[in-house]
Amino acid sequence: MANLSDIIEDFIKKMFDDMPEGILEIQRNEMANYFQCAPSQINYVLTTRFTLERGYFVESRRGGGGYIRIKKLKIREGEFLKEIIEYIGESISGSEAKAIIERLWEEEVITEREMRILCAAINKYNLPLSPADQDMVRARIMKAVITALMDHEARKGGN
């Protein structure tokens, strides 16, 4: 984990621990200065790690007194899994799939054990197919599993 983007990502995520509201404001230049990097690297981290699919919403304002505000989204039980299924679509890369699985765990939709099961099932070394087929099969597996989870929840809840 030697790259700066990951370090910045972790740093920001830790800042959320002190923010019970789940809303955080940062100054781009201050942060860039702290990490001794180009300011645009902060944007890079935000656009690759703090996306909607990963459960964050980013707003900002320029000019004097400007800021970047990052909100950690609270999931809406009923629609959360449905949205993820839509996001997955027909094909998904290994790294995106992994991000989704991690998010499901963070949101406590799946257990750690289940996370491991899923990661194993979609790992490219375990899917001996052409890259394009891998992405397609991965999307199918992900959607099937999430659908199964939804069904399970529904049955439990409705009895």
Add this chain to the structure above:
Amino acid sequence: MANLSDIIEDFIKKMFDDMPEGILEIQRNEMANYFQCAPSQINYVLTTRFTLERGYFVESRRGGGGYIRIKKLKIREGEFLKEIIEYIGESISGSEAKAIIERLWEEEVITEREMRILCAAINKYNLPLSPADQDMVRARIMKAVITALMDHEARKGGN
């Protein structure tokens, strides 16, 4: 006598001696440089020697700060799950796979939820491939998942 691939294999395996967690990270180019070989030879060694069947799990990431992570799976000898993996082999039909999953549930190796997750993952309707490929991919997924479960249990159970 020993060819380069064997030497690299041994070298990597020795590196595990210093890693009590059984998780190792290497740099492909660094390693290729050390052994004065083509970088792709490292991939060759990984795909032929560090497979699930041999008890390893490989993940990687490209780009700056990229890496190849090799996990030596912790598996207790003589475990029931190991027999199942052998039984699965290279290819398995949907009905056989389903029977195995149900058996795992009956033996309380997996929860009901996990059973549903697995059944969804290996269902033929979710694997848009030729029948032969389906059976092969299904076997891979089953083995990967069972291996992940064994590793998870072994790590949890205080090594």
Add this chain to the structure above:
DNA sequence: AGTTTTTGACCTTCTTTGACCTTTAATTAT
């Protein structure tokens, strides 16, 4: 002959940097 290993050319993904741009607030000049 058949299988395994080795090599190399070419590809994809992810990160970092920098030059240039836009928006907003604060200050200054009229």
Add this chain to the structure above:
DNA sequence: ATAATTAAAGGTCAAAGAAGGTCAAAAACT
């Protein structure tokens, strides 16, 4: 007071850099 200017943010985009991946042909074993 208002308009013009300056300062203070943040934004964009493309190029360069830093990994790792793939595939098939050639070479070396058995």
